Every structure is written in C-alpha cells, then in structure tokens.
Amino acid sequence: MSDEQQAVLTAASQEHGVLVSAEGIGPAGKGTPKVLITMGSDSDLPLMMKAVDTLRYEFNVPCLVQINSVHRDLRTVVQHIDNLPESIQVVIACAGGAAHLPGNIADLRADLPVIGVPRDLGALKGVDALLSMVQMPEGAPVAVMAIGDAGAVNAAIHAAKELAIGDPSIKERLRTYAEKRKNRVASQNKTLETKLSTFTKKA
Numbered sequence: 001m002s003d004e005q006q007a008v009l010t011a012a013s014q015e016h017g018v019l020v021s022a023e024g025i026g027p028a029g030k031g032t033p034k035v036l037i038t039m040g041s042d043s044d045l046p047l048m049m050k051a052v053d054t055l056r057y058e059f060n061v062p063c064l065v066q067i068n069s070v071h072r073d074l075r076t077v078v079q080h081i082d083n084l085p086e087s088i089q090v091v092i093a094c095a096g097g098a099a100h101l102p103g104n105i106a107d108l109r110a111d112l113p114v115i116g117v118p119r120d121l122g123a124l125k126g127v128d129a130l131l132s133m134v135q136m137p138e139g140a141p142v143a144v145m146a147i148g149d150a151g152a153v154n155a156a157i158h159a160a161k162e163l164a165i166g167d168p169s170i171k172e173r174l175r176t177y178a179e180k181r182k183n184r185v186a187s188q189n190k191t192l193e194t195k196l197s198t199f200t201k202k203a
Contacts, residue, residue, distance in 0.1 A: 016085055017066030022056045031062035032087045035159050038080075039094040040069045040101055044119055047152050048094050051117070054156035059173045061160060064088065070100045077101075081108045088112065090159040093142075094152070096121030099129035106140040115158055116142045117151045 017036065019029035035055060039048050048065070055061040064085070068077040081091075081104075091109065093102040094117040102116035118129035126147035133144040143158060145151035157177070164171040 016080060016083070017064035019062060020052055020056060020065055021062035022060055029062060033062045033064045033085060034087055034089050034163055035061060035063040036066060036084060036088050036091045037063050037094075038066045038068045038091065038101065038105070040067070040071070040096070042067060044094045044096070047119060047149065048092075048117070050149055050152040051092055051094075051156040051159075054153050055159065058177050059156070059160040059163075059170055061163060061170065068093075068101060068105075070104050071098070074104075077104065078108060081105050084109070084112075090115065090162050092117060092155045092159055094119055095133075096126060096129045099132040102133050102142045102144075103136050103140060106136065106142050110140075113162055114142050115155045116144045117155050118144070118147045120148045 017038070018026050019033055020026075021029040021031045023030040037048055037051055037055075039045065052063060052065060055063050066080060068080055070077050090113050091105055092115045093105055095101040096119035099116070099118060102114050105112075106114040116133035118126045118133060120126040121129065130144065130147055133142050136142050145154045145158070157174075160170055160174055164174055
C-alpha cells in the first residue's frame with residue numbers, strides 16, 4: 001500500500017471512526033477496513049473489544065470503531081452511516097435498553113448486513129435490547145446475536161462469514177478457527193480423568 005493510500009485511510013478513520021487492525025490502532029492500524037463496529041457509548045467498549053479482537057487477530061480483518069447514539073445525537077448518526085467508506089461491507093452494532101441503533105442502521109443502509117449485539121444493561125439485563133433488535137419489522141432485518149460476551153464474539157464470526165463469501169483467505173481462517181475449537185475439546189478429554197478424580201468423594 002502506498003503512502004498516499006495509507007493517508008487516505010487514516011483520514012477516513014478520523015472522520016468515520018478509529019481504524020483497528022492486527023498491527024495497531026489509529027495511525028498504527030493498517031489495511032482497508034471492512035467492518036464497522038459501532039456502539040451507543042464508550043461504556044460498551046469492553047464488551048465490543050471482544051468483537052474487535054476476534055476480527056483482527058483471528059481473521060485479520062481491519063475494522064472501524066465508532067460511537068453513535070440515536071438517543072443523544074441522531075443527526076450525527078445519520079451523517080456517519082450515510083457516509084461510510086465504500087470498503088465497509090458489514091456493520092456490527094451494540095446497544096442496551098431500547099437498543100434502536102442496529103435497527104436505525106438497517107433502515108439507513110439497506111445495502112449492508114447489520115449484526116446486533118444486545119448489551120446486558122439495566123433492570124431487564126439485556127432482554128429489552130434483545131427483543132427490540134429481534135422484533136424488527138419486515139424490510140429492515142437485523143441479525144441478532146446473544147446478550148453479552150458470546151454475542152460480541154459471535155457477531156465477529158458472523159461478519160467474517162459474510163466477508164468470506166468473496167474472500168477465500170477469510171474462509172480459510174474460519175476453518176482454522178473451527179479446528180482450534182475442536183482441538184480444545186480433544187485437549188480437555190486428555191486431562192479429563194485427572195479432573196474427574198478431584199470430584200471423587202472420599203470414603
């Protein structure tokens with residue numbers, strides 16, 4: 001990639017979010033962002049870093065990370081989402097409570113798949129967010145993941161599968177990721193007898 005191309009990407013990350021890749025964050029990031037990871041507040045960041053890290057370390061997919069709040073600044077959300085870089089192919093959106101962000105993005109960008117991650121937040125512990133995402137009306141679909149950590153990781157995997165349709169290298173990384181999970185089970189079986197003995201009642 002030329003210095004000019006990298007400068008364009010850096011400018012895009014400043015306007016549309018922070019570029020994150022396996023190489024680094026912001027100016028240290030490299031590559032063309034393919035996924036936007038957005039959330040209503042930076043308090044969602046610890047959860048969504050699980051999606052960010054899965055994308056960049058497991059699948060080598062650069063992404064943009066951005067804050068968008070439909071409750072506090074709807075006009076800016078519309079501006080951001082309407083003017084995403086053309087390289088963005090999938091959007092992952094996290095929200096809690098009323099959780100309008102994923103649905104609004106699905107309505108604004110009919111050309112992009114949107115994956116929703118409900119956050120475990122508030123009196124209903126994320127169930128309200130889950131229902132508001134999964135009950136989207138006909139015509140504005142949101143692919144909804146589980147509440148919390150598993151949902152953030154699964155959102156990244158789902159995004160990688162979307163990208164793999166047109167990218168054989170990501171498809172191969174998905175296979176490698178699946179093999180790592182299988183090997184983890186095999187490893188657990190090797191130590192199972194020892195672990196079982198710790199649960200044996202003494203006579």
